[in-house]
Amino acid sequence: MTSRAIRCGTLFDGTGAGPLRDALVVVQDGRIASVGPAATTPVPAGAATLDLTNRFVMPGLVDCHSHASIVPGLGDQLGQLCRSPVPQALAATANLRTDLASGTTTMRVMGEEHFLDLDVRAAVEAGIVVGPRLLVAGRGLAASNGHGRALASYDGVDEVRRGARENLRRGANHVKIFVTGGVSSPGAMSTSSAYAREEIRAAVEEAERAGTYAAAHAHGGAGLRLAVEEGVATIEHGALAGDEDIALMIERRAWLVCTFGIFMHPTGIEQGDGQRATIMDKVRWARRVVDENFPRHLASGVRFACGTDSMHGLMAFELQTLVRLGVKPADALLAGTRWGAEACRVDGEVGTIAAGKRADLIAIDGDPLKDIKAMARVTLVMKDGVTYEGAVGRSGR
Ligand SMILES: [Zn+2]
Structure with a gap:
């Protein structure tokens, strides 16, 4: 001993x-x-x-939302996910080292291609790769016309079930589904759902039957509410969540996982894709909206935690942003530790x-x-x- x-x-x-x-x-x-x-x-x-x-x-620290292989500052995040497995795995080893060095000891990975996250999780556990303990999703479930689609997409209840089951069979810790639009793709951000109610329900059912939960990429509006109504446990990003959305999340005890750095930090989307005017406009707009919305989210009492969304080594920036937006420093530390562990359902072990x-x-x-x-x-x-x-x-x- x-x-x-x-x-x-x-x-x-x-x-x-x-x-x-x-x-x-x-x-x-x-x-x-x-x-x-x-x-x-x-x-x-x-x-x-x-x-x-x-x-x-x-x-x-518990980083509730990241991707091992992506570096937003390099631009075209979905293109990065579509690279072949070797460069992706090599990128992941460098990124995870940075994450661990900055204090992240548990990280929830919210979608990779090639089921890379499952192999990397095993490599970390075996001591081959230095990095945080990983909780992984396998492939994110994205609709063929929705945000978040990399190599694979899943349409219809049967494909969503097959996608979820394949991830779970390989040992995924949770299921990730992309519901609304996102900041890093051009065009107005859609808050309607790319998925039908039945498809979201199928993802939640498959996760719950395997003893786990589903997490949804959802910024706000009708898509977010549909996800929460169907039993999604964590809402990822939630930047545009309105009062009605937040009220529903509180009622259903869903977690809000904030990811500020990717669009607020100069080395995030701004550096990677900011030269495209349509994306930079959206980044500036998202910054304004979150500065207005988050203080309301905070006042509502909704449970929140945070994630870097691939801004490796920058959990400190997430906590700093929480404090800038009105969170007490002690609560910011809890959001980065115990609350994150609760949101990821590992609070019996860490946090x-x-x-x-x-x-x-x-x-x-x-x-x-x-x-x-x-x-x-x-x-x-x-x-x-x-x-x-x-x-x-x-x-x-
Ligand atoms: Zn993400």
């Missing part, structure tokens, strides 16, 4: 408790064994010590620093409760009790 005693300058454990000064976290065989004030928490005999007394320690949970934690230089920008200064990452420090190169982005 290997054990480690971690002395923390400040501990934010993600349970909702206030920050604890001079805390001790004991890790045994990849899990948290005990947590408490350093003065009263026993150190097991033979435990190695890790001194983080000058750091802010918190749970590893808080508590006895029995996986030993996923990060150390930060500074105090993000005082200055959320400190989230960009992650100096140590521990996943399953293994520390990654220095060995994980930063991309410089």
Whole structure:
């Protein structure tokens, strides 16, 4: 039994408790064994010590929406998904390294081609590739005339069922379905559904029968409401969600997964596809709309978490944006940890620093409760009790 005693300058454990000064976290065989004030928490005999007394320690981040192989700044995201498997897998290894280095220890992948995410998940678990623990969807279900279509599309109830079943048979953790339009394709953003009610219901049924849930790409309006009515558990993006949409989400306990960086950060769609005037206009418009809408979403009490949507290494920007839009810093940290774990249904394993949970934690230089920008200064990452420090190169982005 290997054990480690971690002395923390400040501990934010993600349970909702206030920050604890001079805390001790004991890790045994990849899990948290005990947590408490350093003065009263026993150190097991033979435990190695890790001194983080000058750091802010918190749970590893949960990125609820990303794609392992995509880099939005390179442009044409759907074109990237259509590349052959080898360049896609190589891109994924570089991206996941960046994600882990920035503090993301769990990442939900929301659609890849070639079932690449399932192989990459296995490679991470085997220690071949360095990266966050992955929860994967396999292929996203997209209609032939809808947003999100890469190599495959699924039309009609039977094809949707076949698509969902193929993903689940290969070991997908959840089902992803594209319902409304998106920001990265040209033209006005459609909020109507590319799928009929029966097709969405089929995706949800297949997921639930396999013991999991469906997540829907939906920005707002009739498409979002159709998805929620049919039992989709997480609404991805939701930038255009109106009061009626949000009320329905609250009633059905659906999660809102915010993804700000991809259209707000200068290295996102702006860098990749911003030279196309129709897309840049849409990006500017989305920025304005979200600045108006999110404070209303926040006031409504809808449950929210966040994702980078392939802005690898930039969970800090998501949390910073939440704070800019009115979220209390402590709640932004919860959105990036425990709430994300709840939205992805892995809160029994990760999301808080508590006895029995996986030993996923990060150390930060500074105090993000005082200055959320400190989230960009992650100096140590521990996943399953293994520390990654220095060995994980930063991309410089
Ligand atoms: Zn996405």
